[in-house]
Amino acid sequence: MNKEQTFTIFGGTGDLTFRKLIPAFYNMAAADNEQLNGQIVIIGRRDYTSEAYRKLAGEWVEKFARLSYREEFYKELAERIVYYRMDFTDEEEYKGLDEFYRASGAGGHIFYFAVAPRFFGTIVKGLQKVEGAGSGKVVIEKPFGENLEAAEELNIMMEAFFQPDHIYRIDHYLGKEMVRNIQTIRFANPIFSNIWDAEHIECVQISALEEVGVETRGGYYDHSGALKDMMQNHLFQIITIVAMERPQGPGVEEMHQEQMKVLETLAMPDDAAGSAVLGQYVGYRSEQAVAPHSATETYAALRLFVENDRWRGMPFYIRTGKKLMKREMQVAIVFKSSVPGVPQNILNIKIQPTEGVYLQFNIKRPGELDEIIQAKMDFCQSCSYINQMNTPEAYERLLGACIRGERSWFSQWDQVETSWKYVDALRERYVSQRLPVYAYEPGDTGPAEADLMLERYGHTWFD
Ligand SMILES: NC(=O)C1=CN([C@@H]2O[C@H](COP(=O)(O)OP(=O)(O)OC[C@H]3O[C@@H](n4cnc5c(N)ncnc54)[C@H](OP(=O)(O)O)[C@@H]3O)[C@@H](O)[C@H]2O)C=CC1
Ligand SMILES: O=C1O[C@H](COP(=O)(O)O)[C@@H](O)[C@H](O)[C@H]1O
Helix, strand or coil: CEEEEEEEEECCCCHHHHHHHHHHHHHHHHCCCCCCCEEEEEEECCCCCHHHHHHHHHHHHHHHCCCCCCHHHHHHHHCCEEEEECCCCCCCHHHHHHHHHHHCCCCCEEEEECCCHHHHHHHHHHHCCCCCHHHCEEEECCCCCCCHHHHHHHHHHHHHHCCHHHEEECCHHHHCHHHHHHHHHHHCCHHHHCCCCCCCEEEEEEEEECCCCCCCCHHHHCCCCHHHHHHHHHHHHHHHHHHCCCCCCCCHHHHHHHHHHHHHCECCCCCHHHCEEEEEECCHHHCCCCCCCCCCCCEEEEEECECCCCCCCCCEEEEEECCECCCEEEEEEEECCCCCCCCCCEEEEEEECCCEEEEEEEEECCCCCCCEEEEEEEEECCCCHHHHHHCCCHHHHHHHHHHHCCCCCCECHHHHHHHHHHHHHHHHHHHHCCCCEEEECCCECCCHHHHHHHHCCCCCCCC
């Protein structure tokens, strides 16, 4: 075991750790990826022994890992996992953590904050009692802070303790294969790049739909809601990648500059009623750790405009929600009809669960009738076993990048700050205009008002 690397997860008994992080560690071990080879310290307040935790973690690997479970690979990973019980809100307990690290010869720290954002600052404060912590790296989950003010405070605090280039603000959507593919599909194909603007496109629709509800995560989610949990980070990253100008160079810094320009030109609607719909699924208030009168939204749909020469006047529709009819994430580019009445061409970039590209266009019906029908070309990238084997999951990719010290596909502070400004202001308008959080039935497409928001402008959600 590499004594120069100690990976510590705060929130080691949470949903993120068991559904994504531990399976990613396993995939890295099974793919013979040597980068993560030190001790893994799991911090939780539940009463587990390391042995009991390893057994549990093995079950999560069997259930959620991309690569199939093999005892010999898991054993190699499990031997490096140690469970450390503590309440991370109690500052006194960090002395014990410090002693534990000293006794186990821990070094080369990477801390992972897999906890609700209200705890980020508390943990940074506690870590000041741990020798060598400040020279380590830290991976911090989204949302970075709970609002603009909290995010600014947190950023100052973090940059005072950790070296700024050791802070990795993770947004796992930036590690998804098809999110990375958006640029290639757009810029490497003149058939798309030449008509990628408001003159040729009717609307862009970005959907991140989930079938699951909040499950065991009510304690985190009820303080968050869809706007903070998904929009401010994942969906704003995607909208900026779709809308940005071609970066001036191949580096991610150049791409980041272009993304920032989009964020800065996102227009704030005067009338929140015509531009935002928030919803809550029926039954949410009875979920574990959710307030009985909670007004937290589990669904959000927005109609946004990018105020620049390329996009002026063309709506971007984005939506996300829990307990919907299916799990599906996609970016649909709906082109304008060439002639009124002729169906639109649609390019659909499928991000998950299937990864691929779908293109809908018009052809003549075979035979003597001069009638137009639609041809649907559907390329499934993830249907190939080789592609599946060669495509790392988002967390595998980003954890590897952090260990190698590559910060490029992580969120930058100015992006986080600008997104918060927008989301905070939008929520304020929604609340001050006394707009309701509409109820929707589990398994439905979301509140009917979200459909009406598009219908008013002659559009429908692309499914
Ligand atoms: N779940 C997901 O799919 C994703 C989550 N994220 C982000 O990850 C973060 C965590 O989310 P998630 O895992 O879903 O949340 P959970 O509520 O499932 O997990 C929170 C974790 O924090 C622990 N915890 C809370 N208070 C304390 C305490 N005082 N001392 C010790 N441990 C404590 C909980 O321990 P206990 O088990 O004892 O309650 C639990 O392990 C959030 O910022 C979220 O945005 C990001 C991407 C995906
Ligand atoms: O960040 C989050 O993402 C998950 C969805 O992730 P995916 O990779 O399965 O699309 C979401 O369930 C969670 O609420 C949110 O915190």
